Amino acid sequence: MRQRFGGPWTLIKLEVLEKYLNFYTTALKNQPFKLCYIDAFAGSGKIDIRGEIAIPGSAIRALDYPFHEYYFFEKEQSYITALKKEISKKHQHKSVVIMQGDCNELLKTLSAVQWKKEGWRGVIFIDPFAMELRWESLKVIAQTEAFDVWYLFPLMAMNRLLRRDRRIPDSYEEKLNILLGTDDWRKELYRESRQLSFLDNKNLEKCSIDSIREYIIRRLKTVFPGVSDNAKILTNVEKRAPLFLICFCVSNPSDTAIRLSLKAADHILTHFNPYS
Numbered sequence: 001m002r003q004r005f006g007g008p009w010t011l012i013k014l015e016v017l018e019k020y021l022n023f024y025t026t027a028l029k030n031q032p033f034k035l036c037y038i039d040a041f042a043g044s045g046k047i048d049i050r051g052e053i054a055i056p057g058s059a060i061r062a063l064d065y066p067f068h069e070y071y072f073f074e075k076e077q078s079y080i081t082a083l084k085k086e087i088s089k090k091h092q093h094k095s096v097v098i099m100q101g102d103c104n105e106l107l108k109t110l111s112a113v114q115w116k117k118e119g120w121r122g123v124i125f126i127d128p129f130a131m132e133l134r135w136e137s138l139k140v141i142a143q144t145e146a147f148d149v150w151y152l153f154p155l156m157a158m159n160r161l162l163r164r165d166r167r168i169p170d171s172y173e174e175k176l177n178i179l180l181g182t183d184d185w186r187k188e189l190y191r192e193s194r195q196l197s198f199l200d201n202k203n204l205e206k207c208s209i210d211s212i213r214e215y216i217i218r219r220l221k222t223v224f225p226g227v228s229d230n231a232k233i234l235t236n237v238e239k240r241a242p243l244f245l246i247c248f249c250v251s252n253p254s255d256t257a258i259r260l261s262l263k264a265a266d267h268i269l270t271h272f273n274p275y276s
């Protein structure tokens, strides 16, 4: 079973990921580290473009880069079956572990390994449909001090729950708290409107999408020692609706690691021109 093509942002995220994997595996080629790639939302291995052609998804693309181990997490059994078939075509010699389940639960198992001390370094790709990743999972990743992270933050899904006037149902509030690991978005993402309300003289309005972007970067900086300031908003071409924020974080606290990884990620993030 193949997955349907989302839109041009699908190609952009895959291009960004591949550019980084190329940089990463080249930069660490002569270093004494074992390299690990984790795809937290691995998919089926193929993406169907309008029923015409199929292109390789993130997990299959990652197999073209020389990591020592690959871990693919995926919830849907049918996608796992398809992914295994794709891997068997040309990558059967690679060390791949495919795990079925909720990636938040699977990511918790990362804390059982002393990744950094045991000489591991790696990249984690987080590519959800919407708000499936819990903030707690980012903390688990940061504690490894070994992985760089690309996170397609679900800007549109989050923005939909942030009602303009902040009258947000409890169930939405809980989802936002789980996504962001805090409830401070209530004050950070709203401000007093200049328009007076007849009821209480105080009207709240939601911040701009750019302010939301800056808030997400600030939140990531509370967890990771290195976070790119160049996270880019990926939009839907026709509507120009913000869909995802492509973010990059470094969990290794070493200054050298942060500097090198951020330099590469910033270069990638500032040298693509969405939908040009």
Ligand SMILES: C[S@@+](CC[C@H](N)C(=O)[O-])C[C@H]1O[C@@H](n2cnc3c(N)ncnc32)[C@H](O)[C@@H]1O
Residues within 6 Å of the ligand: 003, 040, 041, 042, 043, 044, 045, 046, 047, 056, 057, 058, 059, 073, 074, 075, 076, 079, 101, 102, 103, 104, 127, 128, 129, 132
């Ligand atoms: C946007 S797609 C990922 C596409 C993939 N990165 C690629 O390039 O082919 C999201 C995937 O995550 C899976 N998924 C959704 N929720 C999940 C969860 N909580 N844990 C693990 N996988 C999940 C979906 O079944 C879907 O295959």
